[in-house]
Amino acid sequence: MSMYKVLGLMSGTSLDGLDMAYCHIWEEDGHWNFSIKQTKDVPYSDEMREYLKNAIYLSDADHAQLHKDYGMWLGEQSKLFIDELGEEIDFIASHGHTSHHRPEDGITFQLGDGQFLANTSGKQVVCDFRTKDVSLKGQGAPLVPIGDRLLFHEFDFCLNLGGISNISFEKNDERIAYDIGMANMPLNYITHKMGLPYDENGNLARSGKLDHGLLQKLNSLEYYRLPYPKSTGYEWFTEKVIPLVNASTSANIDLLHTLIHHNCEQIAFSVHKYSSKPQNKLLATGGGALNQFFMDILQEKLGPNIEVVIPTKTLIAYKEALVFALMSVLRLEGKTNVLKSVTGATSDSCSGEVFFPQGS
Template identity: 70%
Template sequence: MSIYKVLGMMSGTSLDGLDLALCHLWESEGQWQFSIEATREISYEKALWEQLKNAIHSSEEKHDQLHLDYGFWLGQQAKKFIEDEQLEVDFIASHGHTSHHRPEDGFTFQLGDGQQLANSSGIQVVCDFRTKDVSLGGQGAPLVPIGDQLLFHEYDFCLNLGGISNMSFLKDGKRIAYDIGLANMPLNFITRKMGLEYDDNGKMARSGQLDNVLLAKLNALEYYRLPHPKSTGYEWFTSEIIPLIQNSNASDKDLLHTFIHHNCEQIALQVKEHATGKPQKLFATGGGALNQFFIDTLQNVLGDYIEVVVPNKELIAYKEALVFALMGVLRLQDKTNVLSSVTGAEKDSCSGVIFYPDIN
């Protein structure tokens, strides 16, 4: 039995930081199994956080330089983690950090140059998992559903509450997935405005009141009426959501309260549309699953026959890094790791670019 020892690396749209997870992956009786052996979360220093946040507005020259610099930085973080924890690693699977995502224009870009990452870590790298699917007419997102299908198939719905919310489920024998809309991005934007990293367990949001005017405007956003497959990102947030926050007279607590209710209403609408009517289980991960008010509100809106299952904190925080580790293994095995039923591409694909350390 071959056990792949893979360092999965993930930086999400919420800019919470870099997640590193050493994952062991193996097949047993035709099913993929996994264990998470070691983890680390690295917060971004202010200068790098600003660069990543503003990359979408950078000149081409500055963007190219950030791509190289960030790739080198990623490799340094990987090397330090491996040395500190004395880890055995076969290769690194890196998502990078999305700076541009416009699949309708055939364009997506993940910062973190693979060659720089390989050189500075000294380890083989698989990265750039989105571009090929976009070139095939797909959304290039979400990618995590391949992990839902191969690692978490016992759940009816897999919900990720990252910067944005997305879910996947099986329908007529095919895995379907798409970005529902908002999750932590507006919550983080509001708390940072308050000088806080996040709202601990949603305590401030719980103490707020619903702003029905803002809620109506959010629920009326055009994105929610688009058919799937669909995906969204920071561009949508900056153009459509930030102005609504800035033009609102609601207090910060009321804003947090209202956004969580909005998020949960939109998630529930999508889940109920695809639910079968029998008791079902929804597996919730991502940073939003650590927010108890978010989870309580979601369970309340979904009702009794759909149970929200929240796993341990390690899996909540590192599920995406785990799935990119799996995608890296599938890439090296030359097997499908991006599903066209999810992204809308012309066909399934085996995505990811392989880089080897330059030993010269």
Template identity: 60%
Template structure:
């Protein structure tokens, strides 16, 4: 995730927010001519964890989650996790999920459907809260990529959480699937051109850099 925002900056300037919903939710946006990026919290990681316990790889289309209802106790506990109160830049991952979230799931008596529904509502609440905190202009566009973008129930909940503050926009499926590959190809081009391909504002480094190594084939003797 710390590498992809260069692509958001150069390839997708028409979007005020670029949101990626993989295992973790992260987003990038431009603020005072500086690209900001960080992990918001969870996305598909807890959903897949729950469905795999009943023998499914994932909840296709969010169909199971859609049939559930919010467990208010679990939702309140999730929303109070200390990570969400930390200022950006910040990053989280599987270890945090195992330590802080899995016990909440395991100790809940909610049904599978209610667990999934509650997690989606929680995810969308946190995403919308962070986007609204940036005080976007009405009509600002949020480009959504990652596996979560292919989950209609997730997208409906996100639109509800954002309300009129922003427009949720989905790119073609191929772009959703290949965005990271496209950005890494761009980084390669920038490296060859000796231009910045990693942003210090995202990684926390002291300065922008032109990272990577170019390997040229040996000439035949």
């Protein structure tokens, strides 16, 4: 049995900051196991958040510069955290921050240059987990389902509520997963307008009223009618969702209330469509699982036959960083870490680029 000591790094579409999870990962008796030993969240400065959010609009030269600068920043933050841990790690697994995701055009890009990250941290780095799958005609997303299958197989559904919502489950001995739609991205869009980082426990949303017209327009978006495999991101949100939200004359609290109902209706539709047992367990993670109003409405829409399981706050916040740590282990062992049944690629793949520190 080999024990891997891995630092997983994750930056999601919600742009809250960098999630860092120091994990132990090992395989025993044919089953993968994990322990999240220590975590750290590094909030983005307003300047960094705006820079990353608008990276899609940068010139090629400025985008390349941000790729290097962000890689160095990731390396600096990793080194600080490793020094705080006071123990050796084997390598760093970095998701990076997605600036472009247009798999239909064969394009996906995660900011955070792996070589600069390795040089700055002084550690081996595994990163760029999406590009190979896109080259195989896959969506390059979602990637977390390999972790759902190997680490959380006791649950019928695994739901992640980050900036967007995605789900994974087993169907006919294949792992199926796709991006349902939105989660925190539109909620953060509204709260930032209100001068707030987020709506704690969904208290503001709970006090709002339903905008039936907006709800109907959101539920009518074409994306929801597309078959899986499918994935979405910030481009879709800015092009299709923001105009509908901005056209509404409802108060901000009513928008928050309506958006949560919309999110939960779309999630419930997906779960009910693929629920094949009398009783099911759904694991909810990601920042949305910390929003109590979100969870209350989700359980209401799902009904009594589907139990929403909310794990520890550590797992809620750092599950994605954990899974990228697992993916890096699989990459270095030469095992499949991206599933064609999830992404629609022509084949499963062992994905990720490996970088070693260079220079002094």
